[in-house]
Amino acid sequence: MMNRRLLPLNSLRAFEVTGTRHSFTKAAETLSVTQSAISRHVINLEDLLGVKLFERRPHTLELTEQGKALLPALTHAFDTLEEALNRLQNEETxxxxxxxxxxxxxxxxxxxxxxxxxxxxxxxxLHLSTPRRPTELRKDNLDLAVIYSTPQVSDYVMDLLWQEKVTPLCHPSLLAEHNIEKLDVAQIISSNQTVHIKTVDGPFMTWDNWLRKNGLNKDTQTSPVFDTAHLAAQYVISGNGIFISDPKLFAKEIAAGQLIAPFPELIHESGYGYYSVCLPEDMNHFAVQQLRNWLIERFADKSK
Structure with missing residues (x-):
């Protein structure tokens, strides 16, 4: 168990810069010390922890799994400390x-x-990224994230922003030959492509769940699949097929007549929602606190 009083700050700083630059030489240049001093600090840290942090390769260094686990947490800690010191020195930083x-x-x-x-x-x-893979705050060196997820037990502080409710959406032209006041759901679904969006549970789950809830049946496995709902919407707006999503995401397109929700009464919770997540230790971080509270305030009404 590491005691805070014994934290080897010089060694930790040497490792953090070396891990970022993948080079003892570049780390030494960054910190204005000798290469041997950097190497010695890293070796001392490895000896203290009892694990290897780098694999020494010709002309480069590669982080071990232990090194990859430590680096983002250490970078985040130094960033937080730097920010706090800067704020003390200059209120306008x-x-x-x-x-x-x-x-x-x-x-x-x-x-x-x-x-x-x-x-x-x-x-x-703000430094905003939009990854298409699951977010890991420590590994990705993030302060806060919004994730698309089912409810779960987590090490993160999770706040529900928006409970997703889904229904089919399509271009109005698909309904041109139908009586809009008396639509045959089964006939419309069976005669059009079911467009899919990738999720962690697979691309076909959202449609399959909706069909089952409404007593309908259709083979969806041969239909097109898109990475995001935004891409699926663009495909559907061009007059191709029907996709399942939350109409609140596409309020502008619906208002502009580019999309229509033909069965507004057939809307169901998907089991997913958008959650704000942060690390418990960052709850008192000023900027995290400001954005977390702001997101909850702005999006709380969408969960209703």
Whole structure:
């Protein structure tokens, strides 16, 4: 068990820079010390921890699994310390906040509103990414993220922003030959492509669940699959097929007549939602606290 009083700060700093630069030489240049001093600090840290942090390769260094686990946590800790010291020295110092949002959520829900957040919090500068893989705060060196997920037990602090409710969406032209007041759900679904969106449970789960809940049956396995709901929407807006999503994500397209929800009464909770997540140790981080509270306030009504 590591005691805070015995933390080898010089060795930790040497490892953090070396791990970032993948070179003892470059780390030495960054910290303005000798290469042998950097190497000695890293070896001392490895001896203290009882694990190897680097694999020494010709002309480069590669992090071991233990090194990969330690580096993002250490970088985050140094960033937080640097920010706190800068704020003490200069009240006007900008606070960087590294966040990630799912691509469709960012495009339709968050990015337009973040201008408002930035105007309300000029001392915070946002660094936004939109990864298409599951987010890991420590590994990805993130301060806060919004994730698309089912409810789960987690080491993160999770706040539900938006409970997803899904229904079919299509271009109005697909209904041109139908009586809009008396649509035959089964006939419309069976005669059109079911367009799919990748999720962690597989691309066909959302459609299959909706069909089952409504007593319908269709082979969906041969239909097109897209990485994001945004891409699926663009395909459908061009007049191809029907996709399942939350109509609140596409309110602008529906208002503009590009999309229509033909069966508004057949809307169901998908089991998924958008959650704000942060690390428990970052709850008192000023910028994290500001964005977390802002997201909850802005999106709470969408969960109803």
């Amino acid at each position: 900008l606070i960087p906040l590294k966040v990630s949002f799912p691509p469709t959520f960012a495009h339709y829900g968050a990015v337009p509103l973040l201008t408002e957040f930035q105007n309300e919090n000029p001392e915070i500068t």
